[in-house]
Amino acid sequence: MVEYETIIGLEVHVHLKTESKLFCGCSTEFGAAPNTHACPVCTGMPGILPVVNKKAVEYTIKSALALNCKVASRSIFARKNYFYPDLPKNYQISQYDEPLAQNGYLEIGTDSGRRRVGITRIHLEEDAGKLLHCIGSREIDGSLVDFNRCGVPLLEIVSSPDITSPEEAYTYLTTLKNIIRYLEVSDCDMEKGSLRCDANVSVRLVGKKELGVKAEVKNMNSFRAIQKALEYEVKRQIKALESEERIIQETRLWDEKKERTYPMRSKEEAHDYRYFPEPDLVPLIVEKEWIENIRKTISELPDERRERFIREYKLSEYNAGVLTAEKALANYFEKVVKLYNNPKVVTNWVMVELLGRLNAVNKEVEESPISPGQLAELLKLMEKGTISGKIAKTVFEEMFNSGKNPQVIVEEKKLVQITDEKEIGKIVEEVLKENPDAVEEYGKGKQKAIGHLVGQVMRKTQGKANPQLVNKILKEKLLKK
Amino acid sequence: MELYELSAHELSEKMEKKEISSEEIVRSIYNRINQVEKKLHSFVTLTEKEALLQARNIDEKMRKGEFPGRVAGIPVAIKDNMCIKNVRTTCSSHILGNFISPYEATVVKRLRDEGAVFIGKTNMDEFAMGSSTENSYFGVTRNPWDMDYIPGGSSGGSATAVASDETILAIGSDTGGSIRQPAACCGVVGLKPTYGRVSRYGLVAFASSLDQIGPFGKDVEDAALLMNVLSGYDENDSTSVNLDVPDFTKSLIENVKGIKIGVPKEYFVKGLDGEVERAVKQAIELLKNLGAKIFEISLPHTEYGVAVYYLIAPSEASANLARYDGVRYGYRSPETEDLLEEYEKTRGEGFGAEVKRRIMLGTYALSSGYYDAYYLKAQKVRTLIKKDFDEAFEKVDAIVTPTAPTPAFKIGEKVDDPLQMYLSDIFTISANLAGIPGISQPCGFSKKGLPIGLQLLAKPFDEEVLLRIAYTYEKNTEWHKRKPKL
Numbered sequence A: 001m002v003e004y005e006t007i008i009g010l011e012v013h014v015h016l017k018t019e020s021k022l023f024c025g026c027s028t029e030f031g032a033a034p035n036t037h038a039c040p041v042c043t044g045m046p047g048i049l050p051v052v053n054k055k056a057v058e059y060t061i062k063s064a065l066a067l068n069c070k071v072a073s074r075s076i077f078a079r080k081n082y083f084y085p086d087l088p089k090n091y092q093i094s095q096y097d098e099p100l101a102q103n104g105y106l107e108i109g110t111d112s113g114r115r116r117v118g119i120t121r122i123h124l125e126e127d128a129g130k131l132l133h134c135i136g137s138r139e140i141d142g143s144l145v146d147f148n149r150c151g152v153p154l155l156e157i158v159s160s161p162d163i164t165s166p167e168e169a170y171t172y173l174t175t176l177k178n179i180i181r182y183l184e185v186s187d188c189d190m191e192k193g194s195l196r197c198d199a200n201v202s203v204r205l206v207g208k209k210e211l212g213v214k215a216e217v218k219n220m221n222s223f224r225a226i227q228k229a230l231e232y233e234v235k236r237q238i239k240a241l242e243s244e245e246r247i248i249q250e251t252r253l254w255d256e257k258k259e260r261t262y263p264m265r266s267k268e269e270a271h272d273y274r275y276f277p278e279p280d281l282v283p284l285i286v287e288k289e290w291i292e293n294i295r296k297t298i299s300e301l302p303d304e305r306r307e308r309f310i311r312e313y314k315l316s317e318y319n320a321g322v323l324t325a326e327k328a329l330a331n332y333f334e335k336v337v338k339l340y341n342n343p344k345v346v347t348n349w350v351m352v353e354l355l356g357r358l359n360a361v362n363k364e365v366e367e368s369p370i371s372p373g374q375l376a377e378l379l380k381l382m383e384k385g386t387i388s389g390k391i392a393k394t395v396f397e398e399m400f401n402s403g404k405n406p407q408v409i410v411e412e413k414k415l416v417q418i419t420d421e422k423e424i425g426k427i428v429e430e431v432l433k434e435n436p437d438a439v440e441e442y443g444k445g446k447q448k449a450i451g452h453l454v455g456q457v458m459r460k461t462q463g464k465a466n467p468q469l470v471n472k473i474l475k476e477k478l479l480k481k
Numbered sequence B: 001m002e003l004y005e006l007s008a009h010e011l012s013e014k015m016e017k018k019e020i021s022s023e024e025i026v027r028s029i030y031n032r033i034n035q036v037e038k039k040l041h042s043f044v045t046l047t048e049k050e051a052l053l054q055a056r057n058i059d060e061k062m063r064k065g066e067f068p069g070r071v072a073g074i075p076v077a078i079k080d081n082m083c084i085k086n087v088r089t090t091c092s093s094h095i096l097g098n099f100i101s102p103y104e105a106t107v108v109k110r111l112r113d114e115g116a117v118f119i120g121k122t123n124m125d126e127f128a129m130g131s132s133t134e135n136s137y138f139g140v141t142r143n144p145w146d147m148d149y150i151p152g153g154s155s156g157g158s159a160t161a162v163a164s165d166e167t168i169l170a171i172g173s174d175t176g177g178s179i180r181q182p183a184a185c186c187g188v189v190g191l192k193p194t195y196g197r198v199s200r201y202g203l204v205a206f207a208s209s210l211d212q213i214g215p216f217g218k219d220v221e222d223a224a225l226l227m228n229v230l231s232g233y234d235e236n237d238s239t240s241v242n243l244d245v246p247d248f249t250k251s252l253i254e255n256v257k258g259i260k261i262g263v264p265k266e267y268f269v270k271g272l273d274g275e276v277e278r279a280v281k282q283a284i285e286l287l288k289n290l291g292a293k294i295f296e297i298s299l300p301h302t303e304y305g306v307a308v309y310y311l312i313a314p315s316e317a318s319a320n321l322a323r324y325d326g327v328r329y330g331y332r333s334p335e336t337e338d339l340l341e342e343y344e345k346t347r348g349e350g351f352g353a354e355v356k357r358r359i360m361l362g363t364y365a366l367s368s369g370y371y372d373a374y375y376l377k378a379q380k381v382r383t384l385i386k387k388d389f390d391e392a393f394e395k396v397d398a399i400v401t402p403t404a405p406t407p408a409f410k411i412g413e414k415v416d417d418p419l420q421m422y423l424s425d426i427f428t429i430s431a432n433l434a435g436i437p438g439i440s441q442p443c444g445f446s447k448k449g450l451p452i453g454l455q456l457l458a459k460p461f462d463e464e465v466l467l468r469i470a471y472t473y474e475k476n477t478e479w480h481k482r483k484p485k486l
């Protein structure tokens, strides 16, 4: 059996969350009415000049440091020339042979342990606008262009061809996204277009030295789609090799519905971008001191935090991984634990109840109707015995729907656990009276009958009776019979 | 004596003494324009209504005793590649023929803040590409000294307007000599500041690393006055330099004793017109007699200047002019089938021949496979040219040369010979490549009665020494007082 190996390199673009665009003062807000965030600079009027947004440079450096890159003390912007109506100057200000950062790596977890994927380069560039071919659902004659997105800062992160499977590509992207989100420099939301990814993929016989002919795959709109597109592409290329077909270097587009890739028309590629240094901008000089100041603003990253959660809260590798993937979730967890110091219980409630409910209504942790303080409050009520675990789930549901404090819900709905032995005794007496058959069966040695009786007591108290006490009292009374 | 014949500093004085109003000056200027503009064609757009409003506004301020600004009430003509808000900016091109700027260039804003009155937008070679103002979609501008001759270019309209008293002051842009060469051709003073001294924001880019805005005046004092207004750091232009701006009128000192002036031997060679050579050498002699120390120097890479320029400038231009595609503003070819055809027809019909030639040159020089041999090599030689000047300025304070190898040539004489045309800028191009300041002032006339220009160059940000030498020379000559007969 002939074996092949897969070689994947990923090119990721993320929108930086700066207030204003890369070279002008326009807002970067997503979803505004077309062309309301546009000015002479970002619409390429004659005579305009770009001015670099310092915050965007800062965010790029921050990302570069988190990805273990070397930040260049001097880098330059370059013009990438091509004509398209969404590109007002008909060149994009990007970086070419002197990018802001190079030579880093990203550590990812794989089946065979943790592994480093190289980061070749990170650079800063401006995004293009968007062409509209319809207004709402109405088709229009010709095309319109919306410049709101034009000039929004983009970070381009290029990996080395170190990724060995589509699954690993998925892991790389997830890990990268988590880090970038931790840094709070981008939302990395593929749906909103704040993260885009193109993939280069080739296959070769195991043991072969030279790389196979690669295809560039574009047009994927989720991490899963990227994985699927790569899986398809690997299969296609192996099949081609086995049937001794020639693989040509080309750009292929992913068709989400048909789950296949198809070649882009060759006329659309074959660009000579004629890069040359942007004469309107002076070289970007980054002082060491600035880099060090930015480094100080990088707080704990997902990997470190996961390790700390395992160490400090004695969580399993899996649970720690889930809880630390998103900074907001990890923060939530830690806030609850700070108020209610039982990590195991908190883990359970956050991962099962909270995440379950949030997923069901498609909300982020940041939007949770239950605050960490409220959740801690609920867990304390449970611990004190004010409510049972079962009731706690009811209260949780009510909290999620109304946002009310657990104490209030417990009082309003009279959900306080009954722990008064006399009161429980009274109810037990009633139940015994009402269920002579069960009492008789128990007397004949049928231990199971007690379950029915417990159930009856709980029903009468709407589940509020302390189950341990009910059991104890029932047994005592039955013995006396 | 008509008001339009006076200089800005003379008019300012009269205004301060309340002898005249800005409105009177502006009316005088428009009278003059009505007399001569048909013959000369200095302007693409005239803004008489707005100018009169501005003038009355200044007069009102003066009546109230407010300080109306350093060039208050003085007419200024703006080359048509700088944006005045809500006025059309054409760059003398069909492709921008209907472009009304939604914003204002920094220099225009500075002038406005200092009370300048905008007379109109002056004609130029399309996108500042040319040395004769013949490459204008709106027609040629004529030399006021002889209507059969070119006024120089690309800022030919601004130079002509100043020389013919159609304006008091003007601003132009200089990428390879576009202020100094027309100033020489028209017998006025033109100054190209150090690259980075004046903001380029709002100047329609030709070659970003070479373009610089500068003043035209009837004398050196007016050029200094305008320099005070134009200069200074602008946060909208990353290439503008954050340096304190001196008061340039303080450099108007009639004394060159001990100032070291270099005469580069490479500038006095074959191709230099005999009359020009004689006039320039006489000027050097005069400076020497006035106490300047004259040294022969060498700028060994001078001969590569034109070649380097015609790689770098078109390369930058090929990208700078890519935005004129008919999508957002300007001319769009009607009835095209698809996007590619729209691009091709719009640009094919919208640009003139010289602009197209340079876009093609630049596109070629940047193409993969040619980049290293052309663009990159040119950048390396540019560094050597700059080094020549650095070394020269270790020995001398300023360099003196002819501004152009010949006086103005005839209209039509070189239109079919781009290479000959390109050589008109042979003495001015190096200053742009090196980023240093240069000034041109009249230093004589040819037998045909055409002006001859003297060029002075200095190290970066030393416009002061240029103004001082030029002022001294001017005070000891009469050339600047001559006026063309119109």
Ligand SMILES: [Zn+2]
Residues within 6 Å of the ligand: A021, A024, A025, A026, A037, A038, A039, A040, A041, A042, A043, A151
């Ligand atoms: Zn903008």
